[in-house]
Amino acid sequence: xxxxxxxxxxxxxxxxxxxxxxxxxxxxxxxxxxxxxxxxxxxxxxxxxxxxxxxxxxxxxxxxxxxxxxxxxxxxxxxxxxxxxxxxxxxxxxxxxxxxxxxxxxxxxxxxxxxxxxxxxxxxxxxxxxxxxxxxxxxxxxxxxxxxxxxxxxxxxxxxxxxxxxxxxxxxxxxxxxxxxxxxxxxxxxxxxxxxxxxxxxxxxxxxxxxxxxxxxxxxxxxxxxxxxxxxxxxxxxxxxxxxxxxxxxxxxxxxxxxxxxxxxxxxxxxxxxxxxxxxxxxxxxxxxxxxxxxxxxxxxxxxxxxxxxxxxxxxxxxxxxxxxxxxxxxxxxxxxxxxxxxxxxxxxxxxxxxxxxxxxxxxxxxxxxxxxxxxxxxxxxxxxxxxxxxxxxxxxxxxxxxxxxxxxxxxxxxxxxxxxxxxxxxxxxxxxxxxxxxxxxxxxxxxxxxxxxxxxxxxxxxxxxxxxxxxxxxxxxxxxxxxxxxxxxxxxxxxxxxxxxxxxxxxxxxxxxxxxxxxxxxxxxxxxxxxxxxxxxxxxxxxxxxxxxxxxxxxxxxxxxxxxxxxxxxxxxxxxxxx
Ligand SMILES: [Zn+2]
Ligand SMILES: [Zn+2]
Numbered sequence: 102x103x104x105x106x107x108x109x110x111x112x113x114x115x116x117x118x119x120x121x122x123x124x125x126x127x128x129x130x131x132x133x134x135x136x137x138x139x140x141x142x143x144x145x146x147x148x149x150x151x152x153x154x155x156x157x158x159x160x161x162x163x164x165x166x167x168x169x170x171x172x173x174x175x176x177x178x179x180x181x182x183x184x185x186x187x188x189x190x191x192x193x194x195x196x197x198x199x200x201x202x203x204x205x206x207x208x209x210x211x212x213x214x215x216x217x218x219x220x221x222x223x224x225x226x227x228x229x230x231x232x233x234x235x236x237x238x239x240x241x242x243x244x245x246x247x248x249x250x251x252x253x254x255x256x257x258x259x260x261x262x263x264x265x266x267x268x269x270x271x272x273x274x275x276x277x278x279x280x281x282x283x284x285x286x287x288x289x290x291x292x293x294x295x296x297x298x299x300x301x302x303x304x305x306x307x308x309x310x311x312x313x314x315x316x317x318x319x320x321x322x323x324x325x326x327x328x329x330x331x332x333x334x335x336x337x338x339x340x341x342x343x344x345x346x347x348x349x350x351x352x353x354x355x356x357x358x359x360x361x362x363x364x365x366x367x368x369x370x371x372x373x374x375x376x377x378x379x380x381x382x383x384x385x386x387x388x389x390x391x392x393x394x395x396x397x398x399x400x401x402x403x404x405x406x407x408x409x410x411x412x413x414x415x416x417x418x419x420x421x422x423x424x425x426x427x428x429x430x431x432x433x434x435x436x437x438x439x440x441x442x443x444x445x446x447x448x449x450x451x452x453x454x455x456x457x458x459x460x461x462x463x464x465x466x467x468x469x470x471x472x473x474x475x476x477x478x479x480x481x482x483x484x485x486x487x488x489x490x491x492x493x494x495x496x497x498x499x500x501x502x503x504x505x506x507x508x509x510x511x512x513x514x515x516x517x518x519x520x521x522x523x524x525x526x527x528x529x530x531x532x533x534x535x536x537x538x539x540x541x542x543x544x545x546x547x548x549x550x551x552x553x554x555x556x557x558x559x560x561x562x563x564x565x566x567x568x569x570x571x572x573x574x575x576x577x578x579x580x581x582x583x584x585x586x587x588x589x590x591x592x593x594x595x596x597x598x599x600x601x602x603x604x605x606x607x608x609x610x611x612x613x614x615x616x617x618x619x620x621x622x623x624x625x626x627x628x629x630x631x632x633x634x635x636x637x638x639x640x641x642x643x644x645x646x647x648x649x650x651x652x653x654x655x656x657x658x659x660x661x662x663x664x665x666x667x668x669x670x671x672x673x674x675x676x677x678x679x680x681x
Contacts, residue, residue, distance in 0.1 A: 126226045126255055128219050128278055129262060130206075132270035135214040136194035138167040144201055145189040152181040168210035184208040192217070200280035209266065218267045224291045226278070227252045231287035233279035236312075238449060240456030244290035246465040249475065250308040250447050251276060252291075253298045257305040299466060299473040301332055303482045306473045309333065310447035315424045315440025316342040318469070323382035324405060324443045332470045333445055335384035340458075341440075341451035350437045351419050353411070358434065361414030367402060370395030375429045378404070386423035386444065405443075446470065481537065483530070490523070494530040501531045501562055508575060515579045518604055519660060523583055528556040535560060547633060549574040552581050573605065580604045587663040595623035596667060599643030600659070603651065607644070618642040 141148065142163040149158045152175060164176050164186070172180040185207055192200040194215075204219040221229065230251045235244060254276060259268040261275065271278040299306040307330055309321065321333035341347070355374060362369045373395030380389040387404035408420045425438025447469040455465045463475060486493040488505040490512055495501040508529060516522050532538035535546050538560050542551040549570055551558045557578045565571040580601040588597055618626075618639060623646075626639040650671065651659050662668070 124223050125220050126223060126259060126269060127267040128221055128226065129265065129267040129270040130192070130200065130217040130219050130280070131194065131197055131215075132274075133272045134197065135216060136197060137214055138165065139192055139194035139215060139217075140165050141186060141206075142191045142193065143188060144191050144203075148186060148188040148190055150175070150184055150186040152178070152184055154185070166208055166215060168213050168215045170213060171210055173208060173210045173215065182209060198280070201282075202280055207266075211265075216266065223252060223255065224295055225283075226255060227291040228283035228287040229278045229280070230255075230276045231290060232281065232283040233277040234310075235284075235287065235449070238453040239286060240453050241286065241290065241293075242456035242460065242462045242465060243449070243452045244286050245294050245462035246447065246452050246456075246469075247310065247449065248287075248290040248294045249297050249299060249462065249466060250310050250470075252294070252296075253305050253308040254310075256298060257307055294462070296477045297475055298477065299470055299475055300479045301330065301470075301473045303479045305479075306330070306332060306470055308447070308470060309443070309445040310449060310469075311440075311442025311444055312448075313341050313347045313422075313440045313442065313450040314338050314444040314448040315347060315422060315438070317384045317424070317444070318446070318448060319382065319384045319386055319423075319444030321445050323384060323386060323388065324445055332472045335382075336471075338448050338451045340454040341448050343454050344450075346439060347441065347450065348437065348439050349418075349421050349441075350435065352430070352433050352435050353415065353419060354433050356432070357415060358411060361411045362402070362407070364414050365406075365410035367406070367410060368400065370397050370400045372396060373400070374432075376427055376434050378427060382423075384424075384444065387425060388423075390427075478540075481533070481541075491527050491529050494528060496531075496533045504529065504531070504562060504571075504575075507572065508579075511572065511576050512579050515576060515583055515604070519580075519583050519587075520657075521583065521587065523579075523586060525555050525586075527579070527582060530556055530558045532558065532561060535564060545631075545633075550578045552578045552585075555582070557582070573607065577601055577605050577607070584663060587660075589664055589666065591666070592663060593620065593624050593667070594627040595620055595639070595643040596647065596662070598627060598640060599645075599647035600663075602640060602644035603647045620646070 140163055143161075147160045147162060148164060149160050150164060151158050166184060167174045169180060172182060173184060174180055175184050185205070187205045189203045190201070190206070192202075202219065204221050204225075207218045207220075209216045227248050231244060231248055234251070235247060238244070255269060258275065262268060262270055269275040271280075299308055307321065307328065316338055318336055318338055320335045321328040321330055323335070355376075358376070359369060359373070370392055373392040375393045377391050377393065378387045378389070379391040379401050382388040389401045390404050390407050391399055391401045393399050404423045408423060411420050412418075420436055420438070422438055422440040422442060422444060424440050424444065425436045427434055427436050447465070452465045452469065455468065456462075460468075466473070466475060481496060483494040484496065484498045486495065486498050486502050486505065489509055491505055491508050493501065493505055508527070512523065512527070532541065538544070538558070539546060542548070542558050544551050546560075549560055549565060549568075557575070559565065559574070562571060565574055581597075584597050584600055623639045623643050626635055630636055630639070647659065662671075
């Protein structure tokens with residue numbers, strides 16, 4: 102019992118402080134038609150509420166809340182600005198669908214209407230939106246793709262209603278939330294993609310989606326001028342038209358349309374008789390419609406404004422999309438079109454078909470949002486600068502490009518030292534922070550660089566400069582590339598590392614350690630150890646071993662062993678090498 106009260110207090114604190122915890126989303130409830138009054142009934146046990154963050158709790162099985170201007174009246178008590186409530190409850194308001202939920206609520210009022218805000222953990226929000234948006238689509242991979250789109254959209258547009266005290270509304274303006282028990286497929290899809298977002302340029306992508314694009318998606322700029330994300334450009338969608346091309350036809354009288362346009366406050370010519378499509382967008386959708394035959398004789402209206410006005414007055418299924426033709430039939434207009442929705446981003450019917458054909462959610466997302474990256478964190482937006490022998494990948498090309506001439510010089514010097522040329526362009530990746538470097542390379546902060554394949558990944562240049570190891574680090578890594586480009590399989594790590602250190606002319610960091618390790622000890626440390634000091638000793642031992650080999654056999658012979666293999670005598674004798 103005590104634990105329960107404690108958890109409850111925590112919820113209150115989280116709600117009362119005004120900012121939701123990082124992972125929560127504050128959703129406006131009944132935002133389309135906010136009620137003036139409602140009853141909140143306990144669905145399981147008792148409700149608890151308080152009228153200010155520091156007030157004493159009230160408990161009960163139900164509480165009535167009524168708006169009065171910008172105040173609320175709670176039960177029999179007087180006016181108060183707000184109410185915080187927790188517990189399992191059922192909201193009941195006249196003419197509105199009852200809502201059963203358990204998310205902490207904050208209730209306030211504005212202009213005589215209740216303002217109800219529920220705080221949902223992100224994944225529960227995703228499941229609630231999926232339940233509302235997926236309709237009869239059931240493919241698991243489609244649900245997962247949409248879960249990522251819904252979550253990304255929420256994170257990207259969270260706070261667009263901040264002036265009203267919440268993050269997102271619960272209707273089509275943001276994302277429709279189902280306040281019923283989420284369906285199991287939705288919960289599973291949210292869980293399977295937990296925390297995953299789509300990223301572009303270091304920010305969450307604008308993951309618009311719609312029901313059916315009719316075979317051609319729309320560019321975002323066609324629908325919302327000023328938005329021009331490269332991953333939201335028109336393209337053909339062969340998938341949504343495979344099961345069947347979704348077509349629709351609506352017949353509406355000129356008088357009905359005239360009334361709808363005036364109700365929306367549009368300037369409509371008196372006595373107009375015909376409507377034509379005056380301009381089409383890149384994807385073939387109506388962009389402008391023109392009303393002719395009245396006074397003034399011709400007026401153009403944006404097609405999306407036209408559609409919203411007609412649908413708001415006559416029902417959301419009258420003009421389902423902007424992808425239509427129109428003809429005049431006496432005093433009526435006949436619209437025949439394809440698809441449902443704005444057509445931007447993910448086409449849900451197309452995604453369902455892709456999933457049915459065996460595509461997974463990642464393939465679906467990259468088809469509808471090409472160029473975005475999936476992950477829990479932003480992929481870094483690398484910018485490329487190209488030198489003679491190098492390709493620089495950086496987030497700050499202005500400050501990092503200075504490395505290119507240094508790298509070119511060091512590579513030339515290293516190549517002269519070994520006597521062969523590196524047969525590829527080196528990728529130099531410079532991390533903007535130590536944290537990102539550690540995350541990406543899996544290396545601790547004291548490892549200045551990491552080389553894999555043809556890519557050298559470096560700590561921030563400022564870090565390396567501050568320790569005065571920028572040039573030595575780069576020289577070392579370039580020697581690694583040169584050595585690895587010649588080393589045949591099976592050449593031991595101690596030999597490669599020792600050779601690199603010998604060639605770099607580094608002074609041994611632990612001179613006393615030279616010769617104190619057998620080759621198999623060195624090899625085992627290089628393979629397994631994460632211990633900084635132990636590795637330091639192994640490096641020093643490898644370096645002095647290689648120096649001794651060069652002194653005995655000559656540098657050219659030792660370098661030649663990279664491709665021919667170490668002579669048996671060298672390995673065998675050195676394994677038993679006594680200390681000196
Ligand atoms: Zn909204
Ligand atoms: Zn489509």
